[in-house]
Amino acid sequence: MIFRRSLVSELANTAGAVFTVIFSIVLTIGLVRILGLAAGGRIDSGTVMEMVVYEALVNLAPLLAVSLFIAVLITLTRSWLDSEMVVWFSSGGISLVSWIRPVLRFSIPIILLITALSLVISPWAKGQSEMNREVWSQRDDVDRLSPGRFIEISGGKQVFFIEEVSADGLSVKNVFLTETDPKSEMVLMAETGEVTTNEQGDRYVILHDGRRYEGKAGTPEYRVTEFKTYGIRLDVKPESAIQMKDVDTQPLPLLVMQKDNLEAQGELLWRISWPLAALNLILIAIPLSFTNPRAGRSLNMVVALLLFVLYLNGISVGRTWVEHGTFHLIPAIILLNGAFTVLAVVLFLRRTIMQRWVPVWLTLSYWRARK
Structure with a gap:
């Protein structure tokens, strides 16, 4: 359909612009930090660009998740502000739920990339970065x-x-x-x-x-x-084998086998939660994008920012719970990500079926009108 093609095209443009801005900021901060390490002799100056690439790969999964969330939110919010949504709803026979399919059609490839980055590529990049530091520290x-x-x-x-x-x-x-x-x-x-x-x-x-x-x-x-x-x-450093003991640098199969290692289980929760977070956030962004053209877009943007910060903190807290044995891995994943899935469902119900958060007969205006 026309609206699906136009939506995917606008999502691609917006996501590209948002990701470019965020990635440039994070890359610049990482470059400054790595140059500082090289200037202080903590890493080899010849590996600066290599370390910058590893730093970018480590941060790429969260950056893609937040870029996707912002892109969906900005694109659909603009449609509400320009009254395009009203046109589609009234003349096209389209409901808010109909936007899920084109949004997912655009987002699924990116979510799969986030999955690969979070589970495999980012830990490998962090391991390579740590190995470079260890090799340099062991040199004479x-x-x-x-x-x-x-x-x-x-x-x-x-x-x-x-x-x-x-x-x-x-x-x-x-x-x-x-x-x-x-x-x-x-x-x-x-x-x-x-x-x-x-x-x-x-x-x-x-x-x-x-x-x-x-x-x-x-x-x-x-x-x-x-x-x-x-x-x-x-001083001459004694030669020793370089071992990557940190769980955030270990490959996925090794983490899965360490069922009794709470720190490894916490790392698994961190890696698994990012693709799930990306999926939940884009679903939340669809109903959250509703904006009254007369009111502006400030409120839903603030709510979106708070939700992302809450989700990020939730992943960190969930990881800590698992590492301390408060929750097991599977219940923690279900509780954390399931809560935001339920929130997405509630927001959709609010915009499609429940046009009000509370029934009309529970409001003061309803009873005043009956008098």
């Missing part, structure tokens, strides 16, 4: 020295700044080092240096032609020492 301190950046080494006790590093990574120029302990502080500057390994396999940075300042902040007791050669031992 000397491998983490990069020109033009302040890098923490030796468990945060020392901070290095190197202006230049040779192509082979064995020679450095213009070195700044600060070291702090409870009793004193040390600042060291040198013109050149080199990386060497002794007979025992310990790695050192040998600095040349520099000065060492040692003392305690706030006191005049400072010593200045000039040196020709100064050696600094670098």
